[in-house]
Amino acid sequence: MAVNTTQLKKYERMIFDLRAMYARYGYTQFKIRKFEEFELYVRNKDFLDSVNVITFTDTNGKLMALKPDVTLSVVKNSKDVPGTVQKVYYNENIYRVSHRSHMFEELMQVGIECIGDIDDYNVFEVLMLALKTLRELSDGCILDLSNLDIVSAILSDYHVTEETRTRMIRCLGDKNIHTLRRICQENDVSPGGIKVLEELTRIYGRPEKVLPRLRELLKGGAIEEPALTCALQAVDDLERIVNTFTDMELRDMIRLDFSVVSDVNYYNGLVFNGFIQGIPECVLSGGRYDRLMKKMHRRSGAIGFGVYMDRLERLLEEKSEYDIDVLLLYDEDADINDLNTAVRTMTKAGETVLAQRRIPEKLTYRKLMQLKGGEVKPIETDA
Amino acid sequence: MKQMLNIALPKGRLGEKVYGMFEQAGFECPSIREKNRKLVFENAEAGVRYFWVKPVDVAIYVERGAADIGVVGKDIIMETEPNVYELLDLQTGKCNMAVAAPAGFRDSQSRTLRVATKFSNIARSHYASMDRDIDIIHLNGSIELAPILGLSDVIVDIVETGNTLRANKLEVMEFFAPISARLIANKASFKFLHEEIEAVADGLEAVVNEKMAAEEK
Numbered sequence: 281m282a283v284n285t286t287q288l289k290k291y292e293r294m295i296f297d298l299r300a301m302y303a304r305y306g307y308t309q310f311k312i313r314k315f316e317e318f319e320l321y322v323r324n325k326d327f328l329d330s331v332n333v334i335t336f337t338d339t340n341g342k343l344m345a346l347k348p349d350v351t352l353s354v355v356k357n358s359k360d361v362p363g364t365v366q367k368v369y370y371n372e373n374i375y376r377v378s379h380r381s382h383m384f385e386e387l388m389q390v391g392i393e394c395i396g397d398i399d400d401y402n403v404f405e406v407l408m409l410a411l412k413t414l415r416e417l418s419d420g421c422i423l424d425l426s427n428l429d430i431v432s433a434i435l436s437d438y439h440v441t442e443e444t445r446t447r448m449i450r451c452l453g454d455k456n457i458h459t460l461r462r463i464c465q466e467n468d469v470s471p472g473g474i475k476v477l478e479e480l481t482r483i484y485g486r487p488e489k490v491l492p493r494l495r496e497l498l499k500g501g502a503i504e505e506p507a508l509t510c511a512l513q514a515v516d517d518l519e520r521i522v523n524t525f526t527d528m529e530l531r532d533m534i535r536l537d538f539s540v541v542s543d544v545n546y547y548n549g550l551v552f553n554g555f556i557q558g559i560p561e562c563v564l565s566g567g568r569y570d571r572l573m574k575k576m577h578r579r580s581g582a583i584g585f586g587v588y589m590d591r592l593e594r595l596l597e598e599k600s601e602y603d604i605d606v607l608l609l610y611d612e613d614a615d616i617n618d619l620n621t622a623v624r625t626m627t628k629a630g631e632t633v634l635a636q637r638r639i640p641e642k643l644t645y646r647k648l649m650q651l652k653g654g655e656v657k658p659i660e661t662d663a
Numbered sequence: 664m665k666q667m668l669n670i671a672l673p674k675g676r677l678g679e680k681v682y683g684m685f686e687q688a689g690f691e692c693p694s695i696r697e698k699n700r701k702l703v704f705e706n707a708e709a710g711v712r713y714f715w716v717k718p719v720d721v722a723i724y725v726e727r728g729a730a731d732i733g734v735v736g737k738d739i740i741m742e743t744e745p746n747v748y749e750l751l752d753l754q755t756g757k758c759n760m761a762v763a764a765p766a767g768f769r770d771s772q773s774r775t776l777r778v779a780t781k782f783s784n785i786a787r788s789h790y791a792s793m794d795r796d797i798d799i800i801h802l803n804g805s806i807e808l809a810p811i812l813g814l815s816d817v818i819v820d821i822v823e824t825g826n827t828l829r830a831n832k833l834e835v836m837e838f839f840a841p842i843s844a845r846l847i848a849n850k851a852s853f854k855f856l857h858e859e860i861e862a863v864a865d866g867l868e869a870v871v872n873e874k875m876a877a878e879e880k
Binding site: 420422424454 | 848851853
C-alpha cells in the first residue's frame with residue numbers, strides 16, 4: 281500500500297525526509313530495542329551527564345534501563361573491522377531527565393553515527409549532513425564548529441590540576457571570561473597565557489575571519505612547545521576540513537566557536553552544535569568521539585550527531601483551522617451499508633470524515649453533513 | 664531594518680543602576696525613566712527593547728529566548744544553572760554568598776549540619792565539595808530567624824553589609840562566593856544577533872572598566 285504523505289504532520293514528514301537523506305548517503309537504519317543493561321550507562325555516566333535513567337529488573341534478574349541515549353548502543357554493537365566504516369542512522373525515542381522540569385521525558389532523537397577507520401571524507405560527509413539537516417529544518421541556520429584538540433593543547437601547557445582544567449573548560453563553554461581570568465590568576469597562569477584563553481573564549485565568526493586571528497594568537501609567544509605545535513596542527517586540521525566545503529551555501533552556515541566544549545574525556549577533534557533561528561537552544565550536536573570508542577575497548581574511531589526533535593516541536597507546528605473536513609451525523613436506524621458508502625465516497629474525494637451520532641464537544645469541522653433515509657445532506661457549511 | 668535586541672532587566676534598584684550603565688554605553692531608551700506602569704520600553708533607533716522582570720526570572724527569559732540578553736545576579740545563576748552565556752561581570756550589586764551562624768557556634772563534624780537557605784542548590788554543592796552531610800531546610804525569607812529559633816544550625820545567604828546578621832546576633836563563618844550582576848545572553852541569539860550583542864557587551868565592558876579605574880584612583 282502506498283503511503284499517503286499528505287496526512288503526515290510536518291514534524292513526521294521532516295523525520296522521513298531526514299531519514300531518506302541519510303539513506304541516500306549509504307546510512308542504514310539502526311534499530312534496537314527500547315532498553316539496555318543498566319551497567320552500560322553506569323560505566324559511561326559522564327558521557328550522559330547523568331545516570332538518571334528509568335530502570336527495571338528483567339525476568340532473569342538483570343537490572344535494565346530504558347535507553348537514555350542511542351550512541352552508546354551503536355558503539356556497543358559495532359565491530360572493529362580494519363579499513364571499513366559502518367554508517368548508520370537512527371530515529372529512536374530516548375528517556376532522560378529534563379534539565380528544566382527535572383522529570384523524566386520521552387524524547388525523539390534522529391541522528392547518524394559513522395564508526396570505523398574514519399578518514400577526512402567521513403568527517404566531511406558527517407559535517408555536510410549536519411549542515412544539510414539544519415538547512416532542511418530552516419533557512420536561518422548556523423553550525424558552530426570547534427576543534428577540541430586546540431583547547432586541550434593550550435590547557436596542557438598550563439600544567440593545572442584536573443579539577444582546575446574542568447573549571448576552565450566550563451568557563452570557556454559559558455563564555456565566562458571574568459571567572460576564567462580569576463581561575464588563571466589563582467593558578468599562576470602567565471598574563472600571556474591568560475590572554476590566549478580569553479581570546480579563545482571571545483573569538484567567534486566565519487572561519488576566514490577567525491583562523492588567521494587564532495594563528496596569530498597562538499604564535500604570540502605565550503604557548504610553549506610541544507603544546508604550540510599540537511595546537512597549530514589542530515588549527516590546520518580544522519582549516520583543512522572547512523576548506524573542503526566548496527558549496528558556498530553550506531560554507532556560509534559555518535562559524536568557528538571554541539566555546540563548543542563537549543566532554544574531553546569522550547570527545548576529541550571536531551565538535552559542533554547547530555542552531556536555527558527561532559529556537560532558543562542548540563538543536564543538533566555532535567562530534568568525533570574516538571575516546572569513547574577507546575573506553576569501550578574499540579580500536580576504531582567514530583563521528584556522528586543527533587538532532588533534538590523535541591526542541592523543534594514549535595518550529596514544525598502546523599496550525600489547522602479544523603480537526604476534520606466532514607462531520608457526518610447518522611442516527612441509530614441508519615443502514616450500515618449506506619453509512620459505509622457515504623464515508624467511502626467522501627474519503628475517496630480526499631476529505632477526512634468522522635462519522636458520529638452526536639456532535640463531539642470541542643470538535644471543529646469544515647462541513648456538517650447528515651445521513652438521512654440513505655441520503656447525505658448538508659446541515660450547515662462553514663467555508 | 665535593524666534587528667531589535669530584547670533586553671531583560673531586573674526590576675528594582677539594581678535594574679535601575681544597570682540601566683544607567685546601558686545608557687552610558689550608548690543604548691539609551693528615555694521612555695524607561697518615565698514613571699508609569701509600563702513594562703516594555705523601546706528605542707528603535709538604538710535597536711533596543713527593554714523590559715522589567717522579577718530579578719529571579721531574568722535567567723528564564725533569556726534561556727528560553729524571550730529576551731536575547733539580560734542582567735542577573737550571580738546568585739541566581741549559581742542556583743538555577745541556566746543554559747546561557749555569562750558574558751560580563753558588571754561589577755555592581757556586589758555582595759557575598761556566606762555561611763552564618765549564631766555567635767560562638769561550634770560546628771561538630773560528628774553530626775549532620777542543618778542548613779537553612781533559599782539557595783538550596785548552592786548550599787548543597789558547597790557542602791558536597793567538602794563531603795559534608797547536611798540537612799537542607801528551604802525557606803523563602805527571614806532566613807536569619809532559623810538559627811535563632813533552633814530550626815537550623817547555620818544559614819547560607821547573601822551578605823551585603825552584614826547589618827541584618829549583626830542585628831540578629833549572627834556572624835559570618837565563611838564567605839564562599841562573590842556575587843555581582845552579570846550580563847547573560849541566550850545561546851541562539853548570540854549566533855544570530857552576534858554583532859548587536861557584541862556591541863552591547865563591548866560598550867558595557869568599557870563602562871565597567873572606566874568605573875573600576877575611577878575607583879582605583
